[in-house]
Amino acid sequence: MNRYRNDFPLLQQTNDKNLTWAYLDNAATTQKPTVVLDTVADYYRKANANPHRGAYDLSVAATRALEEAREKVRVFISAGKAEEIIFTKSATESINLVAASWGKTHLAAGDEVVLAVSEHHSNLLPWQAAVRDAHAVLKYMYTDECGRIPDSEIESKISKKTKLVAVAHVSNVTGVINPVEQIIQKAHSVGATVLVDGTQSVPHMPVDVSALDADFYVFSAHKMLGPMGVGVLYGKAELLDDMPPFLYGGDMIEYVEEQNASFAPLPQKFEGGTQNVGGAAGLAAAIDYLNAAGMVNISGAEHDLTGYLLDQLKRIPYLRIIGPDENSGRIGVVSFIIEGAHPHDVATILNADRVAIRAGHHCAQPFMHYLGVQATCRASLYLYNTGSDIDRLAESLKGVRRWLGHGA
């Protein structure tokens, strides 16, 4: 029995066949430990008021909950200053904020924005829109057949014309850890700014944005045991200071006149509207939980389990892994297809055995197209998964082709 599993109420639930979930869709969202659920409920029970507003103690408590969460996030990713942590509703919103605000003021006709072809739509579509508005150009670093970005692509695509590079730290399709250190170095050498999408990295490995020297770094609370509806944007203060607000409204102003306004300093400038304080408190509890487990331990245990997952998958007839099939330079996100079985049918058949995996294009259609597959199945791990979850996955996968009328 895994030491964390008992902390997750959803993973204790059984159905009429006495089966718990073998939950293997952690790249989509993770389950929540009791301490996170209780922290969110406690906030609403004991400290709920609109932060930064009232002179009364409750509002002060709400403000404290929000600011303590911000400080916890800062330390977790080794950012320099608390005001460099902006709360959003998702990593998607964080990227949209940068693409709209930074893009509007920094991109000009002919400038180039460089992405990896493996990007999630949320790190692709905001840039499509930004370059269209600025008459700039979108360029792609293409991967090898395993989904890894070769040095030659980094060297040839990032040039003096490049104004910004946006790249995922870890691919949500293949689990590949991208060479972001190298990409950031190259981008900075030509004067370009770098946004790193850390949605799949921050939950699974130690991340130090200062050591990386990332200009922007984004991630989501709900993929790291926290609640849905909270995202983080880290940005270097000098960059954020230089950008116009994204959401205009309450809580982000200094003075407002009929025709003009001046705006609050960081981070409030980018936090228009009432924040999801309960969610931020939940994220802080999730960070405490992860710190207690230890990010190095989590990453090590997931590495071992990924090795077991790869071994088990390789034994399944007609199964092909999409992405690297070796257990290095990657995390526990594994895409695969089964010959003669569409991924949606695979996911439905596994569901009958209460095994949850993702099937589809993983919000990465250009990458799917580039890899020459329409859709894949994807199993993704987290700290509460066990060898038994993987055994159940493998057992269920063995029955897939029979259900679809292919014989054994």
Next chain:
Amino acid sequence: MELNDLYTDIVTEYASSQKHRHPLAHPDVTMRGVNPSCGDDISLELEIKNGVIRKAGLTGSGCAISGASAAIMADLVEGKSTQEARRLAELFLGMVRKDITDEKQLEELQDALAFQNISNMPARTKCAVLAWHTLEEAIKKWENGAAKNS
């Protein structure tokens, strides 16, 4: 819904059937149908003479459910007038929504009855209805074109 009720012999046989899985030499109308969230992406081609669907061809890719439903649909509408085909599509969609439950009335859907209870599996309902929505759109497009040419 159990897997036995979903992946029936009828469904798996139609899903692998090649009978309609080819482009037509002289289609009168081509319509693409896509489920953006899951990636089912089909093209339906119809050859229509004097208001009667002579041939139906299917290309593209999708899961077993969408493939089987499309193959059954193609079998059913070949030889039918466009009005008849549209009526069958409405009947099928009514059946899936459980608006129409009268077995006598549904009888003419023949093998498409395999999807009578697909709404018990909400995640897969969109797969079963894709080809039928595409058929409706194809007929609409053909009628608009025919109206313009007359």
